[in-house]
Amino acid sequence: MTEKMSIPLIKVYMDEDIKNAVLEVLDSGWYILHEKVKEFERKFAKFCAVKHAVCVASGTAAIFLTLKVLDIKQGDEVIIPSYSFIATATPIMEVGAKPVFVDIDARTYTIDSEKIKAVVTKRTRAIMPVHLYGHPANMDPILEIAKENNLYVIEDACQAHGAEYKTRRVGGIGHAACFSFYPSKNMTVCGDGGAVVTNDEEIAEKVRKLRDHGRLDKYVFDLKGYNLRFNEIQAAIGIKQLEKLPKWNEARRNISGMYNQALEGLVATPVEEPWAKHVYHLYVIRTKKRDELKEFLSRHGISTLVHYPVPIHMQPAITSILGTQQSLKNTEKFAKEVLSIPMYPGLTKPEVKYVSDKITEFFEGCK
Ligand SMILES: Cc1ncc(COP(=O)(O)O)c(C=O)c1O
Numbered sequence: 001m002t003e004k005m006s007i008p009l010i011k012v013y014m015d016e017d018i019k020n021a022v023l024e025v026l027d028s029g030w031y032i033l034h035e036k037v038k039e040f041e042r043k044f045a046k047f048c049a050v051k052h053a054v055c056v057a058s059g060t061a062a063i064f065l066t067l068k069v070l071d072i073k074q075g076d077e078v079i080i081p082s083y084s085f086i087a088t089a090t091p092i093m094e095v096g097a098k099p100v101f102v103d104i105d106a107r108t109y110t111i112d113s114e115k116i117k118a119v120v121t122k123r124t125r126a127i128m129p130v131h132l133y134g135h136p137a138n139m140d141p142i143l144e145i146a147k148e149n150n151l152y153v154i155e156d157a158c159q160a161h162g163a164e165y166k167t168r169r170v171g172g173i174g175h176a177a178c179f180s181f182y183p184s185k186n187m188t189v190c191g192d193g194g195a196v197v198t199n200d201e202e203i204a205e206k207v208r209k210l211r212d213h214g215r216l217d218k219y220v221f222d223l224k225g226y227n228l229r230f231n232e233i234q235a236a237i238g239i240k241q242l243e244k245l246p247k248w249n250e251a252r253r254n255i256s257g258m259y260n261q262a263l264e265g266l267v268a269t270p271v272e273e274p275w276a277k278h279v280y281h282l283y284v285i286r287t288k289k290r291d292e293l294k295e296f297l298s299r300h301g302i303s304t305l306v307h308y309p310v311p312i313h314m315q316p317a318i319t320s321i322l323g324t325q326q327s328l329k330n331t332e333k334f335a336k337e338v339l340s341i342p343m344y345p346g347l348t349k350p351e352v353k354y355v356s357d358k359i360t361e362f363f364e365g366c367k
Contacts, residue, residue, distance in 0.1 A: 005354045006301040010184050011344045013244070018190075021236040028232070033212065036235035043242055044179075044195055047162070048171035052204035053197045055230035055238075056211045059158040059180025062194035063128075064091035065228060066176045069206040070152050072097050076125040080156075081111040082313040083331040084130045088156050089312045093321065097125070101313040103328040107271045109133060109284070109338075112330070113141035120145065126152035131160035131170050133307070134186065134252075134281035135272065139165050139173045146174075154178065158194070161186045162249045164277035171197045181234070186249060186281050187241040189234035251345035252280040255352055259283055259341070262356035266363045268337075282307055283343040285359075289366065290339050296362045297341070302355055305340045 025036060037055055045053035056062050072078060074096035080088050082101035089099040100119050105112040111129045127146055129137035139153075146153045153174030157163075161179060163170045171177040181193035196207045206223070209215060214225030256278070260269045268286035272278040284307065287293060294304050311332060312318055313325035342355055 002354060002357065004301050005351060007303060007342045007347075007351050007355060008344075009303040009305055009340060009342050011346055012183050012188060012190065013241070013248075013346065014190075018237055018240045021240050022233050025232045025236045030232055032231050033229055034232050036232040036239065037230050040235040040238045040242070041195070043239060045197060047169070047242060047245070048177070048197045049169050050172040050177075050197045051199045052201065053195045054204055054207040054211065055193065055195045055235065056207070057194065057228040057230065058192040059178055059182065059194040060087040060091060061211070061228040062158075062178035062180070062196045063087065063154070063156065064094055065207045065210050065226075066154055066178055066196050066203070067091055067095045067097070067126075068210055069203050070126065070154075070175070072125050072152075075123060077121060077123045079111075079116055079119055079124060079127045080312075081130055081132070081331070082311040082325075082328055083109060083308065083334065084132060084156065084312060085158070085308065086312055086315055086317070087158075088128065088130055089318060092128075098123075098322070099312070099318075100124070101325055101328060104132075104330050104334070105138070106330050106334075108135045108138070108273060108276070109334065110135060110137035111142070113138050113145070116142065116145050120149050120151075124149065124151055126154055128154045128156050129174075130156040130158075131163055133270065133284050134160050134163050134279035135270070136160060136163050136165040136170050136276050138273070138275075143173070152176075157197075158182075159185065159281040160279060161281075162245055163279045166275050167277075172199060175200060176203050181238060186252070186279055187238070187245045189238045189241070191234055193230055193234045193238065248345040249279045252343060253278070255343060255345075255347050256280045256283055258349070258352045259356060262353075263359060266359060280343055282340045284338050284340050286334065286337045287339070288337060289362075290337050293359065293362050294339055297355075297358055300358045302342065302358060304342075306335075306338060307340050309335055311335050
């Protein structure tokens with residue numbers, strides 16, 4: 001019998017180099033929107049193969065500011081998948097617009113592009129696909145519908161740093177993209193943080209202003225803005241993490257290969273479409289026995305989570321404002337079946353084997 005292990009769902013990487021980078025900022029006397037932020041923005045834009053990155057307070061702030069800059073407001077509609085974190089939807093409501101929910105495709109769990117056309121109305125202003133779990137949404141059909149209907153495409157790339165669609169990094173495919181650097185993401189700034197990336201100079205400039213009170217000059221403000229700034233300590237951490245991100249994404253892909261091999265046939269394992277490079281922000285399996293499996297793994301020291309047990313269109317915060325929403329078949333079914341199992345670059349082969357063996361043992365016990 002193998003010895004019991006204790007395996008978290010995710011683990012944030014930390015080393016002396018990162019700690020020293022933080023100490024350097026503390027000694028510098030510059031803490032907000034200074035040289036480190038500029039350096040991180042330059043490097044992150046280059047990583048995403050876009051012209052501009054503007055760092056802001058969180059992924060949610062990135063989405064909110066992008067919507068503001070695109071003048072999306074009361075009376076407008078934005079098409080999104082319901083199968084995501086709630087922050088895909090709430091900034092839309094914050095600017096006064098209405099999120100219009102679309103079901104997901106059963107292979108990638110990303111927005112079903114074939115179902116978008118049916119919900120486009122004359123009020124639709126944008127489509128916001130989510131590159132969920134690190135797998136890109138199928139962007140070409142989305143871009144085509146957007147072009148036909150004169151809509152913006154905003155990528156919610158909060159879970160997909162480094163993922164690729166047809167060999168292009170996500171982030172530069174739509175008009176703008178939003179990233180999160182929350183601690184669980186493929187790279188983090190060890191706190192809240194986010195970025196808007198875009199090839200459009202006007203969008204970048206306006207986000208830059210809005211994040212900092214609408215500032216034109218030291219004490220002149222030409223837009224009504226917000227304080228959604230980014231700080232130097234987080235930028236210093238971001239620079240260090242970004243250096244390691246390509247290697248980490250490869251490690252995630254290797255771990256997923258091991259899991260796939262061990263779990264094929266027992267549960268539905270993640271699909272990587274031929275046109276996609278998945279970066280496995282989460283490794284999500286699907287089984288009708290989800291709740292029993294979760295409980296079994298917990299008893300054996302393995303942490304898991306459900307992303308997401310309640311689809312956005314069914315969240316009380318949403319229905320209390322928008323009313324009961326039309327039901328979405330795949331979204332509602334998968335919310336009952338998905339389970340995220342441990343995934344982070346430092347997960348060792350014996351740990352992957354332990355998790356896989358325990359899942360196998362669970363299903364053997366069900367026979
Ligand atoms: C898909 C998605 N959108 C938006 C967000 C919001 O990002 P943040 O938590 O940095 O505000 C997240 C992060 O949790 C996310 O996963």
